[in-house]
Amino acid sequence: MSYGSFPPEPGRRGGTLAIVLVALIPACFVGWLLWSSLGGSKDDGADGAGGAGGPTTSSTSSPPPPSSGASAPSAPSTPSGESGKPGTPGKPLKGKVVVIDPGHNPHNRDHPSRISRLVDIGTERKECDTTGTETNSGYPEASFTLDVARRARTLLEARGATVRFTQDGDRPYGPCVDERAEIGNKAHADAVVSVHADGAAAGERGFHVILPKSVRGGGADTSAITAPSRQLGERLRGEFAKATGSAPAQYIGDGSGLDVRGDLGGLNLSTVPKVFIECGNMRDSQDAAELTDTAWRERAAHGIAQGITDFLNE
Numbered sequence: 001m002s003y004g005s006f007p008p009e010p011g012r013r014g015g016t017l018a019i020v021l022v023a024l025i026p027a028c029f030v031g032w033l034l035w036s037s038l039g040g041s042k043d044d045g046a047d048g049a050g051g052a053g054g055p056t057t058s059s060t061s062s063p064p065p066p067s068s069g070a071s072a073p074s075a076p077s078t079p080s081g082e083s084g085k086p087g088t089p090g091k092p093l094k095g096k097v098v099v100i101d102p103g104h105n106p107h108n109r110d111h112p113s114r115i116s117r118l119v120d121i122g123t124e125r126k127e128c129d130t131t132g133t134e135t136n137s138g139y140p141e142a143s144f145t146l147d148v149a150r151r152a153r154t155l156l157e158a159r160g161a162t163v164r165f166t167q168d169g170d171r172p173y174g175p176c177v178d179e180r181a182e183i184g185n186k187a188h189a190d191a192v193v194s195v196h197a198d199g200a201a202a203g204e205r206g207f208h209v210i211l212p213k214s215v216r217g218g219g220a221d222t223s224a225i226t227a228p229s230r231q232l233g234e235r236l237r238g239e240f241a242k243a244t245g246s247a248p249a250q251y252i253g254d255g256s257g258l259d260v261r262g263d264l265g266g267l268n269l270s271t272v273p274k275v276f277i278e279c280g281n282m283r284d285s286q287d288a289a290e291l292t293d294t295a296w297r298e299r300a301a302h303g304i305a306q307g308i309t310d311f312l313n314e
Helices: 013-039 112-116 143-160 178-188 225-244 287-292 293-312
Strands: 099-103 116-121 125-127 164-167 193-199 207-213 258-261 274-281
Touching: 099 143, 099 178, 116 178, 116 293, 143 164, 143 293, 193 225, 193 293, 207 225, 225 258, 225 274, 225 293, 274 287, 287 293
Parallel strands: 099 164, 099 193, 193 274, 207 258
Antiparallel strands: 116 125, 207 274
């Protein structure tokens, strides 16, 4: 009771309170229903998606910027569809020099005396070059190697590499095997791959990669390149098999797809990592059907380019 007031009349206060309560209860209930239908409070939801009146974030939307105003660090990018180091989108081989050595030369057959002369390969003397082999239908190895090499060059240049050829069908013959090695050396190549196809007996199938043997004598000293050349060869073997579906040859070495030789001037005289790849046997009808197929040669080029890319990005 406050000072100076008069007490209410008996029974009036209780009746008024009842009337007010009866009016308020339905109104509160309707208000609660309306509030619920609008999505509840902004703190609703255990997944943190947010409620009515606040922005929602899905798994595909960008996160809000940091409250400090600093830019959020971006994740390193990797070139789509290509192997490469982070931070070099589309150009994983930028700054790298690759030499591709298309085996033989389409014009060698026109200069038999020149290509048969002997040159020093460090450990012995061997003929400058040969004409290479061919399929039973007459498709030359020299044509095959140039086609695959050009396709691989396109792929490698698209990845940022500087690609040089030992010959592009633009020389009257050769170059000789010693000069082929020298081209890679003078270019300070990060990797050299010599592209070939074999001329084994019919029935022998598959590809193999030839690695340099550790030799020293005359102008040959491969002691510094045998280990990196093996790494290059192993990457090439894996990617070539993956790209072409071909199996390593069983008629060479132990069937691993790797063969070590010390009688090839192109390897003996190299001072940079270098390997040969024999892409298949031109004298076998099944292998020949692949080697003469344009689509298969494109896959072969992809395998070679990816093997080189893997090696250079280790």
